[in-house]
Amino acid sequence: MNDDTLDPIIHTQARLRIMVTLNTLPEGDQLTFTRLRDVLGLTGGNFLTHLRTLQDAGYIELHQEGTGRGSRTTINLTHRGRSALTNYRAALHTLLNGDSAQESESQIHAL
Amino acid sequence: MTINNEPLTAAGARSVLTSAATASRALQVKTHWIFVTWAVAWLVGYLAIWWSTRSQSPYQGPEAWSSVTLMVSLAVALAANIAWVVRAMHGVTGRSRQIGTYYALTWVVGMCGWASVQATLARLGSPPGVIGILSCVVPALLVATIYVASAGIWMQPAFLVSGICFVLGAVIGAGTDPATAALVIGVVGAAGCAAGAVIAGLSRRL
Numbered sequence: 001m002n003d004d005t006l007d008p009i010i011h012t013q014a015r016l017r018i019m020v021t022l023n024t025l026p027e028g029d030q031l032t033f034t035r036l037r038d039v040l041g042l043t044g045g046n047f048l049t050h051l052r053t054l055q056d057a058g059y060i061e062l063h064q065e066g067t068g069r070g071s072r073t074t075i076n077l078t079h080r081g082r083s084a085l086t087n088y089r090a091a092l093h094t095l096l097n098g099d100s101a102q103e104s105e106s107q108i109h110a111l
Numbered sequence: 112m113t114i115n116n117e118p119l120t121a122a123g124a125r126s127v128l129t130s131a132a133t134a135s136r137a138l139q140v141k142t143h144w145i146f147v148t149w150a151v152a153w154l155v156g157y158l159a160i161w162w163s164t165r166s167q168s169p170y171q172g173p174e175a176w177s178s179v180t181l182m183v184s185l186a187v188a189l190a191a192n193i194a195w196v197v198r199a200m201h202g203v204t205g206r207s208r209q210i211g212t213y214y215a216l217t218w219v220v221g222m223c224g225w226a227s228v229q230a231t232l233a234r235l236g237s238p239p240g241v242i243g244i245l246s247c248v249v250p251a252l253l254v255a256t257i258y259v260a261s262a263g264i265w266m267q268p269a270f271l272v273s274g275i276c277f278v279l280g281a282v283i284g285a286g287t288d289p290a291t292a293a294l295v296i297g298v299v300g301a302a303g304c305a306a307g308a309v310i311a312g313l314s315r316r317l
Contacts, residue, residue, distance in 0.1 A: 013127050020131035024138055028206030031138075035202020039137050074204050 005091040007084055009057045014042060014050045019085050022060065022077040030063065030074035051075065059084055140199045142269060143312035145192050150304035152188035156181035157247065157297025164243070164290040172239045173293075210264060214257075221253045243289025247296040251281040254300070258307075269310035276303025 054060045059081030063074045163177035258274030280299030284292035
């Protein structure tokens with residue numbers, strides 16, 4: 001398969017993990033910035049950079065709730081983001097299928 | 112192949128998949144453990160009621176220690192459930208949180224409503240046998256109703272199977288004496304929850 005089929009926006013470990021984690025939430029749900037960061041174990045600055053990249057691509061939405069000390073940022077996957085992840089997953093499946101088909105397939109389904 | 116200076120190897124992709132699966136599990140309520148706690152609570156609680164009333168003739172009602180055992184069993188299961196749900200849902204906002212809030216309210220309203228009816232029956236001098244049967248059958252029907260609704264909300268067959276077991280337990284229990292009804296509800300309810308735990312556990316692995 002051609003490497004170009006893998007979406008370069010998603011195709012980093014950190015951003016793929018962000019997308020997959022957000023994709024586990026049902027549509028209509030959001031996850032707070034701090035919980036997502038804690039679940040993924042990423043550092044603040046680096047994490048924010050990846051979020052901005054995904055936001056600029058229209059894959060995620062960031063919402064600011066409240067002001068001052070009680071404010072929080074929530075994040076959710078957009079329809080476009082879910083679609084992009086589905087396409088990425090299919091491309092990755094094809095890529096890994098040539099390596100060790102059976103093992104890869106079960107792991108892809110875990111996504 | 113390199114994109115954004117991060118090479119994708121099969122091992123790297125596997126690492127991403129593994130960590131993603133771990134993250135996914137952290138955000139999911141452990142439904143199978145919730146069913147296990149309720150199975151234990153129903154079994155221990157209602158077996159205690161049965162044990163304290165099994166040789167009564169005529170039926171006078173459960174002894175205080177068995178009522179306390181039932182209450183403590185249910186309270187422990189409830190506390191464990193709340194802890195698991197709060198832990199998994201921490202940081203999650205939106206539709207799931209709203210559904211969860213209404214779901215919790217449904218339990219509170221249902222159980223408080225039943226406690227109120229039970230108190231009224233006792234105040235009006237209803238026979239202990241009637242109160243004894245209803246104390247087993249009504250909670251089972253309440254659980255069955257909410258579980259079947261839960262199956263529709265979360266599309267989890269574990270709730271449907273468990274709910275059906277509670278309906279069966281209530282129907283069978285209603286046709287017996289109060290002590291036997293407690294035994295039936297305890298055993299069938301626990302079996303229903305155990306079945307729910309197995310199904311939820313299998314669904315989680317798929």
